[in-house]
Amino acid sequence: MLYCSCASLQQPQGGPRDTEAPKVLKETPKNLTRNFKGDKIEIEFDEYFKLTNEFTEISVSPSMEIPPVFKTKQKSLEITFKDSLEKNTTYTVNFGKAVQDVNESNQLKNYSFVFSTGPTLDSLQINGNVVSSTDNKPVKDATVFIFPLARDTLFAKKRASLYTTTDSAGNFSIKNLRDQKYTIYALKETSPDRIYNSANEEIAFLKDPINLIKDTSNIVLKLFKEVPEQFRIVDRKIDNDGKILIIANKPVNKPSIKFLDGDIKDPIIEFSAKGDTTQIWLKEITFDSLKVSINSDNKPLDTLVFKRGKKDTYQRIITFSNNLSGGKIRPGNTLNITFNIPIATIDMNKVDLLEDSVPKRNFNIKKIETSARKYAVTYPWVVKKRYTLSFQDNAIQDIYGTNNKAIKLDFELDEIENYGTLSLNISKEDSVKNYVVMLLTDKNIIYKETPITSNTTIVIKNIPTGKYTVKVVEDSNSNGEFDTGNVKLKIQPEKSWFYEKDIVTRANWDREEKIVIPKVF
Template identity: 45%
Template structure:
């Protein structure tokens, strides 16, 4: 009897285990829960004790409760209190509660603003609660004035997102580059800002688009804006708009220098040079055969030397013949360099602009070309009546000359060594396949410019959809200009008010109270249609 019961119990247990296994197996079929949409909502305040905007504040602690777990990010750069106190309050995160404890004595009858910037972020996704502040008064009255406006980029005209609008009490503006600003607000996605709970007084106004978020202006990395005259705040003030710009450094300096793995030398400067020059001082024998190319803006240079056996080299940078800086380059005796000779081209996709020659551009100066290693076919028929010609304006480029015809398919095959550079560097096999674009695919834009004042100079620039300048010219009076043979597409016009008539846009200087030169952005998109002439009139507003 006992044996039968044990056997029955064992069978029941086996059945139970089998049933559980089947249930687990069924539940495991297919992927598990994938989760909902990504959280993009920052922490939300549920409660403040004492309440925000409390008068006759007399406690030493403030408790702020949020709807989710959070952390303090970059606290020492983001958090500030205005007016300044000697010892900052202590911030502690306790679950979903932020505890703020004051250890310093607060002034009586004073409105204090605790500005958290972007320091409060949720734990999971790092969503920040922007422009969060806690305000209280140690007296019966709260400061309640506001100032608001917009911050945009001086060159692009686009709104600056998360730029800082900064107020500094009059007479303390020397702290702008030395101490973290305590009265500020960050701009929204439209570039708008608003600073609240301000007291009556006289202020200096600045804007910062910075790299480090420490609210201290650093000329080498940050963009700055300012209001030239002090602001006397006696009522709510709107439309205090600013443009941010990158200042030119007062003293020239090479900010980056490299002897690259391919043997080239590159240098970046903190200024744009108008008439730059370069000389290899040591070893002196390298100077004669060197080649160098400054960027179009004059703020960088690339150098190609014909001998890299030196232990050290000295290179001088000049502007208008005046020595600016001498740079040393050192190399190890066992250092080797790897070079690749790759041909870039000016094709527009697989089409060659009929108004321009085919150009191959390389990363190194070309010393020799072997046409025998280059094959051209037109509709699969081999052609030999082509020429390769050095580009007189660019020592890195070669023109491929041939009487191209529309409706034909061309293919250029270059075998290994078709192009050769220094140090026995040879091009690898490459192929270019393309057609000649039809002239009917291009159009013309005619623009009539009406200038607001005589004896002024303006720089008109045409930009494409990528905001690259494709054409520019100088305008001194009412005139009509034609931009011909432009591929169909969207174009834009911007016009620089060239106040000092030096033929380029000039930035500003906040210490000298100099604003950057104004740029007018034509709001209308100027689409060019194929085989079509478009006529537009632009009336420039008078410079404020």
């Protein structure tokens, strides 16, 4: 009995998780009050709450030199104005996502308190929708903000005080505005500061200001990522295996590398498809300091200095990747392998190919001329056979004299019956415009893209079974690729249009789809 009487009392455990944001029960004075004369506002909520990121989320418009003081007291919020209020002016206190409940941090989104120091309230509003320029789909939780035209501070690193966020359908509404001209933007931010300050952020804008003399609707803002204006190196290092890696923040046209000091003999240099990543292998790594110039079209972009200690050593293990899809060679393809380090020699006497466990010798491994790391493996592959490609110990030697440990690859040839043929019969209503036709996988990855200048048929053979979509980009500068926008230059991303039907390909099946590109989209 004594033992039982010592049991502690606890709150019941479990139950449904709280998913509701705090609700406003009472506002003193009432929201949308006219002839406001005081210096204090009190807002009562239905539960205990907290203010999160108060100084970045909460804004007052028009702005005040001395910001108001926000004080929480149990379930109430008290706002005290320390600055004098202008006469006959509508004020908006926008809370953004600052108000959250204590337990689960559920956010009360887009709540604002509006009052006027005069007899009338500014009542105009701007409504619209935010979509992605990548897929034209609505974007949730994008920040939409406006500046009075005379005080557009997008590039002055000043937060906008007139803003809202989009709902799940990408819709937005900014209310209680006065009649004047505004510039309007949208941001999908990496940090919630309402400042466009990162190349990783997506931005949208209207080219022309909105002359707000009446309620304005159907504004469409398309988010895009800009190509950074200034070239910058975002990463540079000497890896543990001695490879020099350089990563830039933007594509580089006709990239090249120039060594500005030292006698560098036969360097191996590889650039990514867009030229923004550079890999360098030096056969002799003896330098204390190495000065390198990054060039575009033979014009220097930046100069880097790499330093290493005299006792620095490097460890190398030879591995390779491949172009298999699900462990299978696609019909019509060769087996390609890419080593992690440039290769000097492969001893074919120490390379084995098994077909259903039977050794074969009539295969070949040949270097692909554009790379010191890529090789093509050729053989008369047969379907329904199981293959093993094996490299014995010391079969491969890299440019540094490192030999491999035994490695192998198991694979087979996929059956052509698992693939189909897709013919896209493309015609365009506007004979003058040029386009880029993209076939996208169900993961929104470009499977094939084709620039077109006239009506044509795009034939894609040996296409894997699956669901695809067709995206068409209006190639306004006729460079054969999609070009993004630029805010400072008031350039919108190139327009895109999606074919309304999904295209489903089936095994051993030929499909033809007729697509008419509309004149306007």
